[in-house]
Amino acid sequence: MATQKIYQLEGKSPKEVKQSFIHYMGDKNATSKQIKDAVNSRYAKIDTIDTICIIVDKLFKVDNIFFVTDVAQVVRVSEDLTAMIAMTEKDGGDPKELKNQRSYVNKYRDFLKYCADQKGQTANPSAEYKFAEDPDKPFISEEKFNEIVELLFRKKNIILQGAPGVGKTFLARKIAYQLIGQTKDENIEMVQFHQSYSYEDFMQGIRPTTTGEFKVRDGIFYNICKKAKENKEETYVFIIDEINRGNLSKIFGELMMLIEADKRSPRYALKLTYSDEESPKFYVPENVYIIGCMNTADRSIAIVDYALRRRFAFCPIEPELGERFKAFLCSEFNKGFVDNICSKLNRVNSIILETPSLGKGLEIGHSYFCQISSVDDEEEWWQSVCKYEIFPYLQEICFENEELSNELCHILID
Numbered sequence: 001m002a003t004q005k006i007y008q009l010e011g012k013s014p015k016e017v018k019q020s021f022i023h024y025m026g027d028k029n030a031t032s033k034q035i036k037d038a039v040n041s042r043y044a045k046i047d048t049i050d051t052i053c054i055i056v057d058k059l060f061k062v063d064n065i066f067f068v069t070d071v072a073q074v075v076r077v078s079e080d081l082t083a084m085i086a087m088t089e090k091d092g093g094d095p096k097e098l099k100n101q102r103s104y105v106n107k108y109r110d111f112l113k114y115c116a117d118q119k120g121q122t123a124n125p126s127a128e129y130k131f132a133e134d135p136d137k138p139f140i141s142e143e144k145f146n147e148i149v150e151l152l153f154r155k156k157n158i159i160l161q162g163a164p165g166v167g168k169t170f171l172a173r174k175i176a177y178q179l180i181g182q183t184k185d186e187n188i189e190m191v192q193f194h195q196s197y198s199y200e201d202f203m204q205g206i207r208p209t210t211t212g213e214f215k216v217r218d219g220i221f222y223n224i225c226k227k228a229k230e231n232k233e234e235t236y237v238f239i240i241d242e243i244n245r246g247n248l249s250k251i252f253g254e255l256m257m258l259i260e261a262d263k264r265s266p267r268y269a270l271k272l273t274y275s276d277e278e279s280p281k282f283y284v285p286e287n288v289y290i291i292g293c294m295n296t297a298d299r300s301i302a303i304v305d306y307a308l309r310r311r312f313a314f315c316p317i318e319p320e321l322g323e324r325f326k327a328f329l330c331s332e333f334n335k336g337f338v339d340n341i342c343s344k345l346n347r348v349n350s351i352i353l354e355t356p357s358l359g360k361g362l363e364i365g366h367s368y369f370c371q372i373s374s375v376d377d378e379e380e381w382w383q384s385v386c387k388y389e390i391f392p393y394l395q396e397i398c399f400e401n402e403e404l405s406n407e408l409c410h411i412l413i414d
Contacts, residue, residue, distance in 0.1 A: 007115040014066035018047065021066070024111045046104045055080045065108065071116065074109040078102055078331065086334055096377070103376050106332060110373050129177040138171045139320035139328070139366060145171075148315050149178050152289055155313040156261045159243060159292040162317035164393065165365025168293040169241050171317065176237035179289060189224045190239040193246030199253045204274045216274050221255070228285045236288045243292035248308050258284045259311055296361035297397060319365045321345055332372045341369075341382060348408050352397075355404065362397050364390060386412050 006020050022044050046052050047064045055077050056065050068074055081102040088095040131137055131145050138145070152158045152175060160168040176188050191202070199205065200219065207217040218226070221238060228236045249256070254270050257263055269281035292312065321342050329338040349363040368389050375381045391409050398405035 007118045009069050009112075009115055014047070014064045017066040017069060018044065020115070021108060021111050024114060025107070042100070043104045043107050046101070046108060049101055049104070051081070051084070051098070051101055052077065052105065065105070069112060069115075071109060071112045074105060074112060075331070078105045078109060081105060082330070082334065086336075089334070099378070100376055102332070106373055127183050129181060129183050131174065131178050134174070138167055138174055139322070139324045140167075140171065140317075145175070145178070149175055151313050151315065152179060152291065154261070156264065156286075156288075157259055157290040157292075157312045159294050159312045159314050160317050161294040161296050161314055161361070163297050163319070163361055163363050163365050164295055165367040166317045166319055166363075167365065167367045168295075168317050169239070170367070172239045172241075172291045172293055175291060176239065176289075179237060180235045187234060188237050188239065189220055190241065191220055192241040193243055193248075193251065195245065195247070197246045197251060199251055199273070202251050203253060203255065204272050206274060216276075222282070225282070225284055225288055228288045232285070232287060234287060238288060238290050240290065240292045242295060244294045245298075252308065254282075255284065256307055256311065258282070259290060264288075297393075316361075319345075319349060319363050321349075321366055325366050329369065329372065332375055333378045337378050337382075344412050344414075348394075348411050351404075351408060351411075357401065358397060364393070383413065 006023050009017055009020065012020070025041060025043055047066050052065055053063055056062055056068055059076055059080070060068055060073060062068065065074075065077065068077070081098055085095040085098045085102065088098060132142055148158065148160075160172060162168055173188065173190075177183050180187055191197075200207070202221050203219045204216060204222055205219065206214050208214055224236055224238055228234065252259070253273060258268060258270065264284055264286040266281075266283055269283040272279070272282050275282070290312075326335075326338050326342055329342075345364055352358045352363050353360060368385055372381070386409070390412060394408050395402075395405050398408070
């Protein structure tokens with residue numbers, strides 16, 4: 001089976017769909033051993049599990065789940081299993097096996113989503129993007145999302161700032177799609193700043209060649225600006241992750257002025273540091289927009305330069321633990337469990353906000369809890385996330401108050 005055809009499910013028999021699912025379970029670029037392991041896993045045998053067979057027969061009049069290749073229909077199978085789990089728990093029974101079966105079904109659901117994505121990228125790699133219609137949209141409200149997009153359109157430079165785990169980088173790409181109007185990744189560039197990142201990497205600098213010579217080479221931001229000037233009808237977005245980890249004055253150089261919204265024209269063009277006399281002056285075109293992402297919890301990061309701060313609008317991004325987040329968790333977990341952990345998270349975040357030495361920007365973000373596909377035991381998953389991801393974070397932000405750190409950790413696992 002050719003790799004590019006593995007995930008094209010149209011016209012395939014249930015047996016062929018199962019083979020594609022097994023390949024996916026082998027992590028897509030599967031070796032023969034990985035595929036063999038996937039074949040022997042219980043995930044690959046969901047077509048033989050009585051409970052699942054009964055549900056698909058009741059819902060769709062078929063005796064094999066691999067007849068079902070519509071994501072929404074598989075979600076209905078998962079919802080039936082969730083209802084059975086709740087009923088079993090209510091009656092005092094052990095729902096572990098049902099939870100395992102739901103995990104298998106949800107993995108098959110993820111496989112079908114992946115196939116749909118592959119089909120969409122092949123058929124229309126630059127599909128129209130609308131936040132309201134995005135099945136994988138962030139938990140932020142549509143009103144706030146549109147407000148940020150409008151702000152970026154006006155200001156041209158924004159920074160999404162917030163605690164770790166609030167989904168800043170994920171949100172930045174969705175904002176870019178909305179501004180462009182399409183899921184057009186070729187119009188988006190992304191870089192992550194760090195302490196060694198320089199103007200020469202970002203804009204232009206002298207670099208060695210393979211022949212041992214040294215030549216002026218253009219950086220990533222210079223290139224997207226060049227591309228934007230050649231395609232003035234297109235919109236381009238440049239995303240800078242961890243923007244406050246770099247030496248911003250050093251990296252931006254003369255861009256400190258050129259990125260301003262009212263300086264985006266040839267009238268304000270400047271000679272770059274490494275340009276020779278024949279090189280044209282440089283300016284940032286109007287159709288380039290910059291989104292920075294800033295972690296507000298890292299004490300080791302320098303404060304953003306005031307001169308640069310004036311060039312950006314700052315958008316606080318907060319943890320989203322509301323109904324949309326709960327609905328997402330309920331696709332895998334029981335509602336009672338979801339309500340319980342969200343209550344704990346809200347309580348901990350309230351204490352963080354009310355503590356003078358902590359406060360806004362240090363809350364626990366929702367992204368810590370978004371990797372939930374194929375979770376076999378929800379309690380074990382919760383304990384693991386808390387122990388290895390949340391507790392170290394709380395200990396870091398409460399490094400001068402061990403008693404408070406212990407209190408917050410106790411709330412989460414009590």
